[in-house]
Amino acid sequence: MHGRVARTERLTPGMVRVVLHGGDLEDLVMPDATDAYVNAAFRPAGASYDEVFDPKAVRETAPQGEWPARRRFTVRTWDAGSSELTLDFVVHADEGVASGWALNARPGDPLVFEGPNGGYRPSAASAWHLLVGDESALPAIAASLESLSPAGRAVVRVVCDGPEYQVDLESPADLDLRWLHRHGDERDESLLLAAVEAVEFGDGRPFGFVHGEADEIRAVRRHLLQERGLTRRDLSCSPYWRRTMTDEAWRRIKREYVAAMEAEALAS
Known part of the structure; x- marks a missing residue:
């Protein structure tokens, strides 16, 4: 499946919005999920195949050096x-594959992707909602907040680089939102955990949506399971990236990392 760039917008110094239309988007079927994502495929420069392509067919017929880079993005x-x-x-300043594409996207440029897929939507059965993450989780957090009812309650803690990196987050629900600004040193690694540790849970069991940097998410998940009494059924956790690792290096170890994280939860 593919769409073409209709327009772009620089939301913050660290985030670009890309709106797609055309292509075969009329056939797109959206899952009932606020964390719906697409698996985008970025064709390398000089590839021998067309700019609109079938990723599976390319992997079967093209040399490995021409395979597209794959990245997931929340709708x-x-x-x-x-x-x-x-x-x-x-x-990012280093303009990785996806960053470079988004920063340089122009109307009419195609984006090939598979999906969308997804599995999380806030349930009215939850007493309240805890949404935790960083910039990479903002699209899902924003969509989730907008889906809540006025009778709901949401506690949101988000890490970003500073006030200019914040985006508007709104919800019909009772919203407790706090932004956490990085210092640029080792203190950043514990910002999210400390913020969650300070949350007053009160009555009722929350459902936790915890997504972002791998080690930060793992620490928050451990806290929620071991010290707050939540179960794995009360959580949606996903490490999107890992500090000090490139996207490609992270993709190579992500499966192993998630398995270790799950084993840790089972042992607790």
Whole structure:
């Protein structure tokens, strides 16, 4: 499946919004999930195949050096009426594959992807909702907050680089939102955990949506399971990236890391 860039917007110094339309988006089927994601495929420069391609066919027929780079992105919004798909890209100064594409995207540029898939939507059965993460989790957190009812309660803790990196987060629910600003040193690694440790849970069991940097997410998950009495069924946790690792290096070890994280939870 593919869409073409309709327009882009620089939301913050570290985030670019890309709105796709056209292509075959009229055939897109969106799952009932606020963490819906697409698996984008970025064609390397000089590849011998067309700019619109079938990723599976390319892997079967093209040399490995021409295989597209794969990255997952959470859907910010899907407008079925206009067939417009909005994706928010976290961009970096080093311009990785996805960052470089988003920073340089122009109207008409294609983006090939598979999906969307997803599995989380806040349930009205939860007493309240705990949403925790960093910039990479913002699209899912924003979509989740917008889906809540006025009777709901949401506690949100988000790490970012500073006030200019914050985005508007709104919800019909009672919203307790706090932004945590990085210092640029080793203190950053515990910002999220300390913020969650300070949350007053009160009555009722929350459902926790905890997504972002791998080691930070693992620490928060451990705290929620071992010290707050939540169970694995009360959590949606996913490490999107890992500090000091490139995207490709992280992709190579992610499966093993998640398995270790799960084994840790089972042993607790």
